[in-house]
Amino acid sequence: MDEKEILNEVAVAIKDVLDDDSLEITMETSFVEDLDIMSIEIFQLVMILEEKYGIKMDENEISEFETVEDIVEYIKRLK
Secondary structure (H helix, E strand, O other), X not given: OOHHHXXXXXXXXXXXXXXXXXOOOOOOOEOOOOOOOOHXXXXXXXXXXXXXXXXXXXXHHHXXXXXXXXXXXXXXXXX
16 A cells, blocks of 8 residues: 555545545645644544554554654554
8 A cells, every 4th residue: 555545545534533525635734733633533533544454553653643644654654
């Protein structure tokens, strides 16, 4: 699975969590500045992605995520 495919899957998950299909999600999208996402929504997103990819994300590292790229790169490392 390449970076573009992971980005697309992450974007779908973000739109589902935020219930907003109109969002433009890029690698540079910031969770706080662009999406105004709260920590509970980040954890919902993580749960979706863990199930989708069959991975377990470290809670300490999750708290460091600032952009969509952070999650995409993290998933690439685990896959």
